[in-house]
Amino acid sequence: MNVVQEQLSFAGPLAEAYVNQFSAVELLYESDPGQADSWAERAAWLDQTEHTRIDRKALTARLREYNGLYNPNPAVKRAIDQLELPGTAVIVGGQQSGLFTGPLLVVYKAVTILKAAKAASTRLNRPVVPIFWIAGEDHDWDEVNHAYVLAPDLQVRRIRMHRGAMDRLPVSFTKVTSEAWDKAVSELEQLLPDSEHKAAIMELVRSSSSETDNLTACFAKLIGALFGKHGLVLLDSSDPELRRLEMPVFERMIRHNDELESAYHETVRDMAGLGYEPSAEVAEGGANLFYISERERLLLFKREGRFEDRKGKVSFTAEELLVELREHPERFSNNVLTRPLMQDSLLPVLGSVLGPGEIAYWGLTRKAFHKLEMKMPLLLPREAFTVVDGTVQKYMKKYQLGWNDVKDAEVFRSKREAWLAAQERMQVDQRFDEVVAAFGQLYDPLLEELAEVQSGLSRIGAVNRDKIIGQIEYLRGKTKDALEQIHETGLRHFDRIQLSLFPLNKPQERVYNLFDALNRFGMDWIDGLMDIPYEVSGKHRIIYL
Helix, strand or coil: CEEEECCCCCCCHHHHHHHHCHHHCCCCCCCCCCCHHHHHHHHHHHHHCHHHCCCHHHHHHHHHHHHHHHCCCHHHHHHHHHHCCCCCEEEEEEECCCHHHCEHHHHHHHHHHHHHHHHHHHHHCCCEEEEEEECCCCCCHHHHCEEEEECCCCCEEEEECCCCCCCECCHHHCCCCHHHHHHHHHHHHHHCCCCCCHHHHHHHHHHHHCCCCCHHHHHHHHHHHHHHHHCCEEEECCCHHHHHHHHHHHHHHHHCHHHHHHHHHHHHHHHHHHCCCCCCCCCCCEEEEEEECCCEEEEEEEECCEEECCCCCCEEEHHHHHHHHHHCHHHEEECCCCHHHHHHHHCCEEEEEECHHHHHHHCCCHHHHHHCCCCCCEEEECCCEEEECHHHHHHHHHCCCCHHHHHCHHHHHHHHHHHHHHHCCCCHHHHHHHHHHHHHHHHHHHHHHHHHHCHHHHHHHHHHHHHHHHHHHHHHHHHHHHHHHHCHHHHHHHHHHHHHHCHHHCCHHHCEEHHHHHHHHCCHHHHHHHHCCCCCCCCCEEEEC
16 A cells, blocks of 8 residues: 555635645634644643533443444443543544445544544543544435445446435434335445455445444444444434433523524624635524424524524424423434534543534634633544555556546546547548538638529528538547547546546545445455554545555
């Protein structure tokens, strides 16, 4: 394995500035993880504010129960035992519970959490526990219900999980039938090419999806199977038992809701002053909390002293909402602006591992943290990778293609066309351009003569000219198609390069599912990721296998 850092920018401008020019955006963020002092200062603040967070013993008791169900590795138990002790900090990062773990970036986030926790522990000489925050409370089914693989026919194929009812409930509460699981697993097995690793990874998929009635449970089993041995602790944000522990935090969010809203709006103005647009909606009157009714997760707004959803399906005074919270804490949920506050009220967060989009919307929360007498943790960019297998490397060398040639779609297309043109037995465009020009030289004078005979003949002649040129262009296209068929093998090599590295014109890590990679590289590939030195900036690296 050879690892090389190469530029690949797919982050928004705010995330780019956070990583590369922190001083330009320090108004929006608490501290720069690139500065050594930031880590010790954050750890000291955690020690001073231990009493302000949810009780460690209650928290770890629930984490033992949850991980005992889905992630029962002895290393996880030891990590939770360590978390129970004062002075232990955490590195946390989260993601939605996608089908078969979702795109590769989810795995890279888990890897980053683990490596950042280990690096922080060494740096501070204190225990730092890695925690994966499963965003099971999210309700956007279409974001999590699919997985992409590269099929043997060189097509990017989507596997889609179907659900029964079309309710807008959190993903953790959305039921999936055994028939739907069987169909999705069968489709994955059919689309993955045969390999020496296929039987083992399909067994892992089947064991994780059996007797599982929602995506989050399968997600937790898979992440646990892959990373439990490294001590990665799992937490489901929609866990009803966890909600009971979070009641005091929700109560503070409700009682101080106007102050929090004001903080978000102030930050939007700060962002505008710096030249940035907010990446999350900061709505007028937004409570930034969800209420889960019988069939859907409803975003709450403040109207005339009441908390209501947009359509008025539910309506509470502040005191009524607090009573509902005490009686049914499982019905409450955070949105993107209050989730960071909940995370840091629950856990002693040293650093939070985030993708580029998350870094951008976290930029809205610093003043909200302060309203609740908290401080934003260190924000640690998720590591980004592109994997280039041996076959693709061979093709790139054969056609003299470098990384910069492939990452730029226009450059890659021109390289492909240039290669094809070099193989042609005839210079198609040159010869057809000559024919069109010669035809025009002969035909245009005729049109002028026809106009002198009768004006109508000139119009008919012009239409006739365009039809003839159209037929010439049709023949040009057919000629190119014929030559492409002659050179189909080489063109498939170009397709393999592009589809492997930039499927659907996106970075590989944002499309392909983990099991597409495990089928080609084997389970040991993940251990190889763990051996790559931690990069605190999260800058993109290429893994040449």
